[in-house]
Amino acid sequence: MQAIYKDFLIRDWQTGDRDPVAEVIGSVLAEYGLDWEPVGADRDVLEVENYYLVTGGEFWVIESQGQIVGTAGYYPFHRGEKVVEIRKMYLLPQARRLGLGRFLLQELEKAIAARNFQQIWIETASVLVEAIELYESSGYQPATGVETARCDRIYVKNL
Template sequence: MPPEFTLRPATQADCDAVRALVFSVLADYALQVDPETTDADLFDLEGHYAKRGGCFDVVTNTEGRVIGSVGLQPQEPGICELRKMYLHPQYRGLGIGKALLQHALSRATALGFSEVRLETAAVLKEAVRMYEKAGFQRYEPEHCAARCDAAYRLRL
């Protein structure tokens, strides 16, 4: 992570800021917000992540503003889902996204997961490129979230 940014575990106090970040990025790409199902985790970060054996982390700038996020949510034994990996548009192209992804993969290994899965929308071209460059392979899950049209997995 570049030195002017801080990566730390999220707390319940971060929920509003994380929702604002995620919802604004979704709006930028004309993707639907779904607070009842797909995005319900953003109202209880600790309950949906850390208390289930995963983690949710945020990136903050020098003013302490949340500018990035990433979560690892346990799905089944040995498998977690990479969720809510978003970065404020102003901070893209600085290596923060790549550092955030590498951090998430290291955390997944440390938490004992052997596979990381994710669902995304093809319109998020930069993210898809980053995932593929990191070694994620496309696969067909049983179902995807309504706004997602692609799924990837990476064996650790």
């Protein structure tokens, strides 16, 4: 993946991104009063190769002026055949309210469809109000079966 949105570069994750990506995600979680869980919900960030790359998913970083300001990824999900979960879609404050989140979600959906997946799940937390508004306005439907402790909402969309 490589795309440009305004002044942002969206590209595939590289090994050297591990620490800055963890810092970005940890910062956004803290901003919303959520905990960074390196041995739990956030283990996938520290093991991108195992969770995303070898399973048929993708993990992207978003850069602005050479600094990582966001992340987004997906990988196959156990809720059925041809199913993925979008994960770790986080943007630092300076990358928000510019349409980047909607652009990222649309690019994720295109990439997921291109790999012949048919259904997308997303878990989130009620405190992430902007994310919930984005998902609901993009055709994601509330569902049940949240599996991540810090999340209290789950959405699904058929492609």
